[in-house]
Amino acid sequence: xxxxKILVVEDEAIVAEAIAFSLKKQGxxxxxxxxxxxxxxxxxxxxxxxxxxMDIVLEGDMDGIAAAEKIRTRFHIPTVFLTAYADxxxxxxxxxxxxxxxxxxxxxxxxxxxxxxxxxxxxxxxTKMRQALETAEQKASRQTKYVSxxxxxxxxxxxxxxxxxxxxxxxxxxxxxxxIKCLDLMKSASQSMNQLIEDMLIIGRAESDQLKFxxxxxxxxxxxxxxxxxxxxSEEKHRITFxxxxxxxxxxxxxxxxQHILSNLxxxxxxxxxxxxxxxxxxxxxxxxxxxxxxxxENYQLPITNYPIVIFRVRDSGIGIPKQDQEKLFEAFHRxxxxxxxxxxxxxxxxxxxxxxxxQGAIAFESEVGVGTTFTVILPASPHPHN
Ligand code: ATP
Ligand code: MG
Numbered sequence: 001x002x003x004x005k006i007l008v009v010e011d012e013a014i015v016a017e018a019i020a021f022s023l024k025k026q027g028x029x030x031x032x033x034x035x036x037x038x039x040x041x042x043x044x045x046x047x048x049x050x051x052x053x054m055d056i057v058l059e060g061d062m063d064g065i066a067a068a069e070k071i072r073t074r075f076h077i078p079t080v081f082l083t084a085y086a087d088x089x090x091x092x093x094x095x096x097x098x099x100x101x102x103x104x105x106x107x108x109x110x111x112x113x114x115x116x117x118x119x120x121x122x123x124x125x126x127t128k129m130r131q132a133l134e135t136a137e138q139k140a141s142r143q144t145k146y147v148s149x150x151x152x153x154x155x156x157x158x159x160x161x162x163x164x165x166x167x168x169x170x171x172x173x174x175x176x177x178x179x180i181k182c183l184d185l186m187k188s189a190s191q192s193m194n195q196l197i198e199d200m201l202i203i204g205r206a207e208s209d210q211l212k213f214x215x216x217x218x219x220x221x222x223x224x225x226x227x228x229x230x231x232x233x234s235e236e237k238h239r240i241t242f243x244x245x246x247x248x249x250x251x252x253x254x255x256x257x258x259q260h261i262l263s264n265l266x267x268x269x270x271x272x273x274x275x276x277x278x279x280x281x282x283x284x285x286x287x288x289x290x291x292x293x294x295x296x297x298e299n300y301q302l303p304i305t306n307y308p309i310v311i312f313r314v315r316d317s318g319i320g321i322p323k324q325d326q327e328k329l330f331e332a333f334h335r336x337x338x339x340x341x342x343x344x345x346x347x348x349x350x351x352x353x354x355x356x357x358x359x360q361g362a363i364a365f366e367s368e369v370g371v372g373t374t375f376t377v378i379l380p381a382s383p384h385p386h387n
Contacts, residue, residue, distance in 0.1 A: 003027060003028060003029040004028050004029070004050045004051065004116075004120060005028070005029045005030075005031045005047065005048075005049040005050050005051075006023055006028045006029070006030055006031065006049055006050065006051050006052070006053055006116070007030075007031050007032055007034070007040065007043055007044060007047065007049040007051075007052045007053070008020055008023070008030055008032070008033045008034070008053050009033075009034050009035070009036075009037075009039075009040040009052060009053065009054045009055055009058065009064060009067065010033065010035070010053075010055045010082070011035040011036065011055060011057075011058050011059045012055075013035075015055075015105075016033045016035075017033075019053065019082070019112075020033055022109050022112060023053075023112075023116075025109075026109070026112075026113050026116075028116070031043065031047040031049045032047060035058065035059055036058050036059045036060035036062065037058055037060060037061075037062030037063065037064065037066060037067030037070075038060060038062060038067075040052065040054065040064075040067045040071065041067060041070050041071060041074070044071045044074075044075055044077055045074070045075065048075065048077070049077060050077070050078075050120060050123075051077065051078050051079070051080060051100070051116060051119055051120055051123070052068065052071055052077055052078070052079045052080070053079075053080050053082055053116070054067065054068050054079050054080070054081055054082060055081075055082050055083060056081055056082075056083040056090060056094065057083065057084075064079075064081060064083070065081075065090075065093050065094055065096075065097055068081070068097050068099065069097045072097065072098075076127070076130075078100040078119050078120075078122070078123040079097070079099055079100060080099065080100055080101035080102070080103060080115055080116060080119050081094055081099050081101070081102045081103070082103050082105060082107075083102075083103075083104065083105060084104070084105040100118075100119035100122055100123060101115040101116070101118060101119040102115075103115050139207060142207070142332075143204075143207065146200065146203065146204075146332060146333070149333050150196065150200050153196055153345050154193055154196060154197075156189075157189035157190070157192050157193045157196075158189070158193065160185055160186070160189040161185075161186050161189045161190065164182040164183070164185045164186045164189075165186070167182050168182050168183075192343075196345055196347075199345065199347040199348070199351060200347070202260070202351050202354075203332055203347060203350055203351060203354070206351070206354035206358075211257075211354060211355075211358065213254050213257070213358040213359070213383075214254050214256070215252045215253055215254050215359075215382070215383050216252065216253075216254070216255065217250055217251070217252050218250065218251060218252070218253050218255050218258070219249060219250050220244075220249045220250070220251055220253070220258075220283055220285075220310060221244045221249035221283065222249075223255070223258065224242050224244070224262070224281055224283050224312075225242055227259070227262055227263065227266070227281075228240050228241070228242040228266075228281055231266055231267070231270065231279075235270060237276035238270050238273065238276050238277060238278070238279050239277070239278045239279070240266070240270070240278075240279045240280075240281070241278060241279070241280045241281070242280075242281045242282075242283070243280065243281070243282045243283070244282075244283045244284075245282065245283070245284045246283070246284050246285035246286075248285045249283065249285055249310075251285070251308075251310050251379070251381040251382065252381065252382040252383060253310070253359065253379060253381075254355075254358070254359065257355035257358060257359065258355070258379075260351050260352065260355045261312070261352050261355045261356060261377055262281065262312065262314070264348035264349065264351060264352045265312075265314040265352060265375050265377070266279060266281060266314055267348070268314075268316075268348060268349070269314050269315070269316035269318065269373070269375075270316075271342055271344070272316065272318040272319050272339075272342065272373070273316045273317055273318025273319070273372070274318065274319065274342070275318075277316070277317045277318075278315075278316075278317065279314070279315070279316050280313075280314070280315045280316075281312065281313070281314055282311075282312065282313040282314075282315070283310065283311070283312055284310070284311040284313075285308065285309075285310050285311075285381065286308065286309050286310075286311065287308050288307070288308065307380050307381065307382070308380070308381035308382070309378050309379065309380055309381055310378070310379050310380075310381050311376065311377070311378050312376070312377045312378075312379075313374055313375065313376050313377075314374070314375045315372065315373070315374045316372050316373055316374075317371065317372035318372055318373060319338055319339075319369065319370065320338070320367045320368050320369035320370055320371055320372060320373055321336055321365070321367040321369070321373055322336055322337055322338055322369055324337070325337060326365075326367070329349060329365070330349050330350055330352075330353040330363075331346075331350065332346065332347055332350040333345065333346040333347065333350075334346050338369065352377075356377055356379070359379045359380065359383075360380060360383075361377060361378050361379035361380060362377070362378045363375065363376070363377050363378075364376055
């Protein structure tokens with residue numbers, strides 16, 4: 001832990017020097033000594049000390065209590081009051097600012113130290129609690145947003161099902177072709193509802209840290225080959241190819257999560273290259289992530305520099321991802337401005353990102369509108385030892 005920084009606000013020069021001396025002796029860094037409230041606020045903003053030691057009676061219009069209040073609300077920096085005045089009225093005003101400590105002059109060096117340490121500790125706890133609360137609030141508001149979008153997204157397929165069911169009620173008046181059409185529509189609407197619910201469940205589990213990471217040895221070459229064959233079976237417009245550039249291809253990876261990652265990337269590559277063409281999955285295995293070029297290192301902020309890694313690339317020559325959408329691409333429900341009539345809910349890449357994070361891996365993409373997109377996923381070939 002580094003030295004804690006303390007700002008001293010005291011208008012009597014000799015007292016101030018003595019306090020600063022005493023603080024330095026105890027191992028604190030004194031960021032500045034100032035004599036009035038305005039200067040105290042200025043220095044608090046400039047140096048961001050961990051704590052302010054504040055005399056109550058100060059030169060100028062603003063006393064220590066008013067200055068402490070401003071410093072606390074603006075910068076969340078705690079104050080310990082230091083004063084020769086302990087009358088009822090002053091104490092009452094000081095109490096209103098919820099001070100972190102109160103020391104009566106003259107004081108023992110030990111008292112000063114104990115009061116400061118307690119104040120720093122309490123502030124640290126309060127900061128942690130505030131951050132935890134903020135995170136919980138953000139999570140809750142994200143979840144509310146997800147639920148309302150999901151409810152909205154479920155409405156379309158649901159009304160398609162209800163509409164078709166009503167039509168089928170009149171089946172005696174419908175020809176066979178229309179009846180089959182209605183049934184097909186109901187089938188595909190239920191499939192898309194099912195997919196949406198599945199995706200929502202995965203996102204929900206990931207958000208509440210319940211998405212489990214179960215790594216096990218996996219032959220990636222075989223896995224990828226099967227996956228590509230599976231996609232090719234139901235695809236006529238696209239040629240789906242797989243290239244493995246390494247002889248080594250067994251890695252300790254969570255198969256279910258990898259399935260989410262690659263299926264989403266490949267189905268996107270197919271879906272967003274409306275003209276057809278080639279969709280290519282590439283697999284590579286590197287003994288040392290250090291071999292990754294500096295540019296890639298920077299892009300991926302790899303946490304795994306010295307360990308073997310596997311690299312997956314999914315390339316397409318489709319519609320591309322507009323610049324203005326790139327920043328939000330991995331956010332749940334975000335869809336790019338150029339999707340037109342292409343259907344989707346915007347959950348696939350959010351799931352991919354979570355699955356990559358669980359592996360302590362990295363994901364990035366390069367894309368040009370109208371030319372194509374390449375997603376690159378880097379995963380440690382075995383779980384990071386600190387995991
Ligand atoms: P789904 O939840 O069914 O996957 P989706 O495909 O719309 O819906 P994501 O997979 O999360 O959602 O992708 C988010 C958005 O990113 C897409 O809506 C699309 O605009 C854009 N996108 C993703 N992959 C590509 C790609 N290969 N080429 C062009 N745009 C893409
Ligand atoms: Mg998708």
